[in-house]
Amino acid sequence: MNQTNGTEVTEFVLLGLSSSSEVQPVLFFLFLVLYLLTILGNGLIIITVTSDHHLRSAPMYFLLCNLSFQDLCYSTVTVPNMLSHLGTQHKTISFQGCIAQIFFFHFTGSTEIFILTIMAYDRYIAICRPLHYEVIMNQQACWILAGTSVLGGVIHSITQVMLILNLPFCGPNELDNFYCDIPQVIKLACTNTFVVELLMVSNSGLVTLLCFIVLLISYTVLLMRIRNQLAEGKSKALSTCASHLMVVTLVFVPCVYIYARPFQIFPADKLVSILYTVITPMLNPLIYTLRNAEMKNAMRRIWNYSI
Template identity: 50%
Template sequence: MDAVNQTRVTEFVFLGLTDNWVLELLFFVTFSITYTLTLLGNILIVVTIVFTPRLHTPMYFFLSNLSLIDICHSSVTVPKMLEGFLLERKTISFDNCIAQLFFLHLFACAEIFLLTIMAYDRYVAICTPLHYAIVMNMKICVRLVFALWLGGTIHSLAQTFLTIRLPYCGPNVIDSYFCDVPPVIKLACTDTYLTGMLIVSNSGTISLTCFLALVTSYTIILVSLRKQSAEGRRKAWATCSAHFMVVAFFFGPCIFLYSRPDTSFSIDKVVSVFYTVVTPLLNPLIYTLRNEEVKSAMKQLRERQVVFVKSCT
């Protein structure tokens, strides 16, 4: 018995999304295209903002950071998921599993904080426009971004510590396609109720608190729009509706997955796919298709590239 207790799990086995090889092939093609579009779309947004001087404002500075986070967030889980579609036995080493869940929570928490900051930015710009240049200057914006990364790191370290402090001596099968804290701690060889409650109080509190802050900000903005001109209301509504769509798509799955104690539902995998694969693709689509300024900047950047190529030839 002592020998069994001292045996440490060295790898985990994923059950994946399905065991049907036809569906696995279909998922591989679909998610490969989705991941490629996610990378290209977010990189395009970053490049457009960097090379367009008129977009060097706090709102677009935060948007470029959101695109970077989405690239990193999807890259934590999607490549390993795609690899699993091609393998009969889907495994990950213990150390890589811990690294995956650390970076998953780092980028997810960073995005939660960033979306909250973006809501505050819109609140200041619409409700107190005369103070905007002072309250949201670039120096403050850089500090806010540094703070969100620091907060995300602290949160992720806490989640990782709560996970690795538990003993793992078997079983080692994870009913998912990536390593996350809830499914991993279920495999621990000890009672995890207290740990589960600590994890929920950490992740759940952050998600719910930031979501309530976001809803409050947008409610105040909507109320204040009554005092704006018709054109001002149209521009503010276009910007805020895009932000709120991103918030709903990201916070909904987060709250669903991380705000409940040791319970799981059959729909969890579907929600996880939406949260880790689909949402990072939707963000660039929402911000480009609904933002005339970004589309105009992309068009001008493409025209400058064409002129540059012609001049070189």
């Protein structure tokens, strides 16, 4: 093979979810439906928030719109490529394409984690300091926080990619997954990767775990504060925090499982990967819209206006 970035490997073979010609069409149809639902759900939230002035100017919905956009991008990084591979026996991806997929996968994923952290901060200010909420979470502050989350995602992803590019790859080139990710790619390096794995676990796993713990503590404090509020405000705040907590759990638990341990391959890894690349981006819009009266009312207004 030709040399590429100092390595003899020019492409990787993705073993995918199944090699059975009978199972692949079923998986293709299933994941196509899930991906279309992801586009529909997240696209609907983006359109609703951007079309409604009240929602667009509210920090919580501004952040929710950003989260839906990241969910849409996050799923798009992996699912279309997986669908194309389910329709062919030639399941390969170039070395450059693999690196690009890792970059955008971790960029969108880490940006989403930062946005979820900002959303927890937003709810804390709204519940614990309601009189100062509009001053603290003004439009400029929201844009700065959103921009900071994107910048953090770029820095995180560049760090991951640079560590991989410094590794030599001379074969084998088979990845036991349906997309390129760090745990599988690192195992194919032709060198001792112990130090790199520790750096990766520190950069991805421990940071994710710490963020998850901080968010759990934050929402526990919020729930304790909500108990002292009036019944009407209490019910609304409880519903909002419950939705946020469900999404946080769906996003963080699989990430902690995959990245907060040494890079060993387990049979459940593919199922967990499906959960946070396909299922979670589809469920997030349902969780936020079904439990949110303002979102449902705004969607009805847009629907009535369109017809």
